[in-house]
Amino acid sequence: MNWIREIWRQVRVDYQEAEAVSTGKIGRFEWGVFLVAALSLMVMNFGGTSTMFLMVAERVDIISDNYWELGHLVFWVVACVLGYVVTPLLYLKMTNQEIGKYYLKAPSDLSYFKPYLLFLIPTSLLVVWVSFWQDFQLIYPFYSLAGRSWFDLICWELAYGVQFFALEFFFRGFLLESLRKAFGYGAIAFMIIPYCMIHFPKTAAESLGSVVAGLILGYLAMKTRSIWGGVFLHWLIAMEMDVLSLIQKGQLPKL
Numbered sequence: 001m002n003w004i005r006e007i008w009r010q011v012r013v014d015y016q017e018a019e020a021v022s023t024g025k026i027g028r029f030e031w032g033v034f035l036v037a038a039l040s041l042m043v044m045n046f047g048g049t050s051t052m053f054l055m056v057a058e059r060v061d062i063i064s065d066n067y068w069e070l071g072h073l074v075f076w077v078v079a080c081v082l083g084y085v086v087t088p089l090l091y092l093k094m095t096n097q098e099i100g101k102y103y104l105k106a107p108s109d110l111s112y113f114k115p116y117l118l119f120l121i122p123t124s125l126l127v128v129w130v131s132f133w134q135d136f137q138l139i140y141p142f143y144s145l146a147g148r149s150w151f152d153l154i155c156w157e158l159a160y161g162v163q164f165f166a167l168e169f170f171f172r173g174f175l176l177e178s179l180r181k182a183f184g185y186g187a188i189a190f191m192i193i194p195y196c197m198i199h200f201p202k203t204a205a206e207s208l209g210s211v212v213a214g215l216i217l218g219y220l221a222m223k224t225r226s227i228w229g230g231v232f233l234h235w236l237i238a239m240e241m242d243v244l245s246l247i248q249k250g251q252l253p254k255l
Contacts, residue, residue, distance in 0.1 A: 011219065014185065014219075014223060015184070015185045018180070018184030018185045018222075019184045019185070019186070021184070022180075022181065022182060022183055022184035022186070023181060023182050024182065024183065025182055026182055027182070029095060029178070030178070030179060030182050032091060032095065033091070033174075033175070033178040033179065036087060036088060036091040037088075037170075037174075037175060037194065039083075039087055040083045040084060040087045040088060040170060041083065041194060041198075042083070043079065043082055043083030043087055044079055044080050044082075044083030044084055045083075047079030047082060047083060048075055048076030048077075048078070048079030048080065050072065052075075052079075053071075053072045053075045053076075056075065057071065057072075057075075069143060069144060069145055070143060070145070070152065070155060070156060073142060073143055073156065073159060074159050076163075077159045077160075077162055077163045077166075080162075080163045080166045080167065081162065081163075081166045083166075083170075084166035084167055084169060084170035085165075085166045085169055085170065088169075088170060088174040092174070101177060101225075102169070102173045102174060102177045102178075103169075103172065103173040103176070103177060103221055103225050103226050103227045104169070104173065104226075104227065105225065105226055106226070106228060107224070107226055107228060107229070112224060112226065112229060113229055113232075115220055115229075116220065116229040116230070116232070116233045119216055119233065120233055120236065120237070123213075123237055124237065124240055126209075127237060127240050127241055127244060128244065130203075130205060131241070131244035131245060131247075131248055132248065133203075135203055136203060136241075136245065137245050137248055137249055139202060139203065139245075140241050140242055140245040141153075141156065141241075141242035141245060141246065142156075142160075143156040146242060146246065146251075147246045147249070147251030147252060147253055148253070149253050150253045152253075153242075153246075153253060156242075157238075157239050157242065160235070160238055160239070160242075161231075161235045164231055164234040164235045164238065165227075165231050167234070168217075168221075168227040168230045168231045168234060169227055171191050171194075171195050171214070171218075172191070172217055172218055172221035172227045172230050173221070173227045175187065175190065175191045176188065176191055176218060176221060176222050177222075179191075180222065185219065185222060187218075187222070188214070188215060188218035188219065188222070191214060191218055192211055192214040192215065192218070195210055195214045196210050196211050196214065217230045217233070217234075
């Protein structure tokens with residue numbers, strides 16, 4: 001158990017070092033971050049609704065009946081990108097912030113992924129167990145026709161991956177780096193609340209798990225100053241959830 005104690009010791013050291021240089025004050029920039037975050041969540045939540053999709057799809061008649069649901073989900077992904085990425089970037093640009101500092105830098109070597117791999121293994125095992133639950137199978141995959149063909153499944157998972165980049169940038173990039181100067185690692189506490197709430201439409205177990213994942217992914221993003229481990233971890237687990245759900249329901253496309 002020495003490795004667990006060492007991890008905990010390192011977390012405490014990082015927290016104390018960040019706390020020593022944090023101001024603890026909310027200035028105009030931080031107030032703007034909170035307001036932009038609220039706007040971003042509204043754009044994401046309401047921009048991708050069925051009502052909005054129907055309004056656009058009726059005017060731009062380019063989606064066939066066979067892919068209507070997939071088109072709706074891609075529309076939702078676009079709303080996520082507009083809310084989670086474009087809206088925060090506009091604010092950062094208006095306030096003359098250096099975009100490159102917001103954890104978008106690619107990792108320099110493969111050792112960066114080691115803690116994410118350690119998190120992936122137990123999480124994957126937990127997903128296998130949860131995949132037997134009926135409420136899990138009713139929710140996943142979001143695209144109900146994902147099992148119709150490999151084309152449907154692959155298109156959906158690629159779109160899903162884009163959504164996870166947008167989500168990680170907003171929660172683990174924009175919010176954490178914007179609030180780091182004022183609160184240090186305490187910025188994670190502000191991030192976890194809305195992050196947990198967006199999981200409410202899913203299962204209770206997933207909402208609870210989002211708190212644990214938010215703490216771990218938030219810490220790793222701030223320590224490494226990169227969101228890419230979180231993006232790939234989130235995406236891999238999501239694909240595992242979809243595939244396992246399809247297997248449980250006997251709907252996985254045949255080779």
